[in-house]
Amino acid sequence: MVNETQHTCSASSSSRSDGGSSSGSESSKDSSRCSTPVLDADRHERLREKMRRRQDSGDKWFSLEFFPPRTANAAVNLISRFDRMGAGGPLFIDVTWHPAGDPGSDKETSSMIIANTAVNYCGLETILHMTCCNQSKDDITGHLQKAKRLGLKNIMALRGDPAGEEWEEEVDGFNYAVDLVKHIRNEFEDYFDICVAGYPKGHPEAESYEADLRHLKEKVFAGADFIITQLFFRSETFLKFMKDCQAIGITCPIIPGIFPIQGYHSLRQLVKLSKLEVPQEIKDVIEPIKDNDAAIRNYGVELAVSMCRELLDSGMVHGLHFYTLNREVATTEVLKRLGIWKEDPRRPLPWAVSAHPKRRVEDVRPIFWASRPKSYIYRTQEWDDFPNGRWGNSSSPAFGELKDYYLFYLKSKSPREELLKMWGEELTGEESVFEVFTCYITGEPNKNGHKVTCMPWNDDPLATETNLLKEQLEKVNRRGILTINSQPNINGKPSTDPIVGWGPSGGYVFQKAYLEFFTSSEIVTALLKVLKKYELRVNYHIVNVKGQNITNAPDLQPNAVTWGIFPGREIIQPTVVDPVSFLSWKDEAFALWIEQWAKLYEEESPSRMIIQYIHDNYYLVNLVDNDFPLENCLWQVVDDTFELLN
């Protein structure tokens, strides 16, 4: 928004006085009887309701603005940044709209697709910016329809920069942001939450500060739900603006836009674009240190923190909007110092919830995709219903095929050279593969001195929870039980437990021990003999790449392996081992050997053939110990297997 310009048209009659009068079929359905336990009210509210609730409860919040990157690699990095900064608990993020960059296209770097990724794959409430200047009604409607289809619920309605120097109003065209606001409300009724821009110093092109305030009021009365402001350098500027807004009857939330100064050049460029003036006292500090990036950033953080404190202390500000410039450090630092960065945000479910409105009832998933949630979301994006309460109710059990292993949001975060360093430039046998798995578990460097921080089935280092099993996992991986997923048994820990907890406080969480691994047919043969002793205590599914499937699971029933009991609610069972889904996962899990690992090596090379051999001959095994109150017996199962082999 930093580089957007805006005008509002002069007269407009509107019957809407606020954004909440009519409610679509979706919200009216929710109002009667909720079909899913509301574990986290946030998940079921639209953005304007979340803001209102935070305002009522006095919880301060923040939001983050990003722009779409230019290259696919930069997009992958931005997504990692979404994940990391999402962990701090922003109320929403927003993605700017760049008319020159084909913003509504399917390109992985378009505004539309970046916002789609944030919502669907990163689970972030997202506002997509949209400009209307020099665009046809059909184009705009098309963009909005596409946004709706992708699950986007919030639009920042802007005018955008006029194309030529001598801009003229088009008759019946989109000349001002207010035209876009009206268009959205006309065509999509109450579906979208609409945000508009406010200018604490008045828009540079406005006739006057007062005239600009009136334009803002028109935008709000045309149906906007809240306002985000242009950046400013002094808290008084914002507080005065807010009072002036209120004085003329603007009652919706007004969120101050905060710009932590991060460098000399970015500040200069921004000031030029936004036609703002940097106060002399700031110039005085910056000019002498203009070549010292670190010093400027430290100063910028300092400045932002003190301004934010003043805003929050005023009692008039409940949320802060940050212009991140796609950078992490400064904004994160400001938020941490303000104490509104959530170090340990409560997890509503043990996995990251997608922010797509259609998926908001979803509360059951197969455990197999625990470390590949984006792939799970991608492969289930066409489902009409999402499992809610129990897996067996899923009316769409068919998984989409996953052939696009290199889709940018499924891409490994590490480039090829780095993967080769981690997983071995040259493999000498199956044992060198065992070593890679073992190093990933232990965190120790491999024999070439490189740490293994990701695996084809796991783009991130070991989960804290898995650390509980580290010692045993190391032992079994060394011997060729190549683990890709596991969880310890939990018998009623508080839902606030920092490692295994999830859901609202006052509850208890439970797990059945789970272990999933690749292993040789020799080990499988011994394992099957051992498993006879365990009968129904241990459920197993054993399958090879050809689909030969051995199991003792009753019928085709899913087995709940994570569940929680909460005050005043139905039981939640967010993770299951589902025999049917396992066969879809199996295809993906085996293919990752080839797609992510074997293909790092030349065709016909010994390294590639080793991976290919494992792919062709190993089995994928999962084990569940049903007796969750007792000590996990899966390690005993594996020990017995090794003993039988000796």
Next chain:
Amino acid sequence: MVNETQHTCSASSSSRSDGGSSSGSESSKDSSRCSTPVLDADRHERLREKMRRRQDSGDKWFSLEFFPPRTANAAVNLISRFDRMGAGGPLFIDVTWHPAGDPGSDKETSSMIIANTAVNYCGLETILHMTCCNQSKDDITGHLQKAKRLGLKNIMALRGDPAGEEWEEEVDGFNYAVDLVKHIRNEFEDYFDICVAGYPKGHPEAESYEADLRHLKEKVFAGADFIITQLFFRSETFLKFMKDCQAIGITCPIIPGIFPIQGYHSLRQLVKLSKLEVPQEIKDVIEPIKDNDAAIRNYGVELAVSMCRELLDSGMVHGLHFYTLNREVATTEVLKRLGIWKEDPRRPLPWAVSAHPKRRVEDVRPIFWASRPKSYIYRTQEWDDFPNGRWGNSSSPAFGELKDYYLFYLKSKSPREELLKMWGEELTGEESVFEVFTCYITGEPNKNGHKVTCMPWNDDPLATETNLLKEQLEKVNRRGILTINSQPNINGKPSTDPIVGWGPSGGYVFQKAYLEFFTSSEIVTALLKVLKKYELRVNYHIVNVKGQNITNAPDLQPNAVTWGIFPGREIIQPTVVDPVSFLSWKDEAFALWIEQWAKLYEEESPSRMIIQYIHDNYYLVNLVDNDFPLENCLWQVVDDTFELLN
């Protein structure tokens, strides 16, 4: 069936060679993916599949035949008998068809309604007999359609007694049982399981034993699924018959009909009707003791046990069918001595499952109706879907009104005079009501020396589980906390626990402590003060007859209060406290004061006014202690309340 006669027509072409070739839409839907955890395969199988599975597993079973009673009171008694004998675990019961008794009508004593009651209210797999002789096609189709509508899945197809002495075949009419079998298959395809009668000695009207066997084969080939035989007095008779059947290609199950001799007269009458001859060795024993009922019954039991043993030992017999003559003692005794009466049949769910095919996925109910399951079934009979997995999914949350408190299957088992003895001929104040509640809990006689074995909200003595809370319940009832429902907290007991266990073995069951009671507004005021200390730990709903409702439950969400975790399955949560349903239950619970208790007394009498006062002024309260792993705090809540009052 004892008093039925039967013929089969001579020739019939049929393409059906067994009862399992085509499957209706219902079973094909089930075949793909079960939408509910199959806790008990029995619930999801049709009768012929159950038989087949028992045969494969070698589990011996039994079934029970009853006839419809003549009076409504006798019907109430028969239903109690269904409940008691149902506890022994029959594979099915069957209800005979009496053309003279308007068997297809809506009268509470009709065959149709008795079978309906057995299926829907007693949860018993049931076969309804049906005769076809002298009836029009439309009448028969009408009966079958009604049976289907009521949830009956099994028909015993019989000819029935011809109306006149000189019976003649009607052209194109229903002359023989085989005509009825064909008609059912033509009109209802595979919907019904069909049973036909076999005559081990040959039908009395058949030309010969061999001719009768051929008729039987025709019935089977026309679509019957299994055969129940007429009674016989020697095991050889049955075993020979069975071999002869097999020799001519009858391969379906053949179930021997067992008649334990219970008295001299009933035997004589039966023999006359069935035209059987009693073997001399039996006559020799019976004649000398013909006036000693007990002696005859003992002898009959002895005889039946030894014959059944021979049958079972032959290896050819898997199930035994008992002609009970609507009596309990002899049949129960035989079954117990044979060891096939299940003293503690495994409960698939903590409440009795209805045998209606539409309800077979049902696995969640509100706890309120725990002691009035028949009322719950009655009030939900019009639902299209039944909650499955979670209550929140129920698409039919509207309860039918219950105005028919005297519907025969909702009737108190005790007559008015007995109720007056238990609940007081004359009440002197609220304290005398407290005393009734207290005596019900303690099992001690009231001051007039009568034990209180039922209450308006509870037709049976205290449940074993509730006994765990007896001491505390006594204490609080004495002081005017008039409890009508409660359960202790359970933190993971084995599913095989004899008191609180349910579901398949190898699982763990859990409960939140629950307490439901009527109490005065004075106590409610104090209670509410106390509850403030417990915040979210204790959820409460407090309501009076006018519907004034006080609660701290989040939104309208149900609270799961019973759940179970089983090997290889999703979580089951069979009982919930549902805030919406509570308001329907409230109406019923308050009305029972008046309908069952106040109306025992004269209008305007002091006793009636006391009950009326309680009805008008007391509150109905339910409390859930969400912290199931800790010691139940509800007693502390009540103690604190009393302390506050003192």
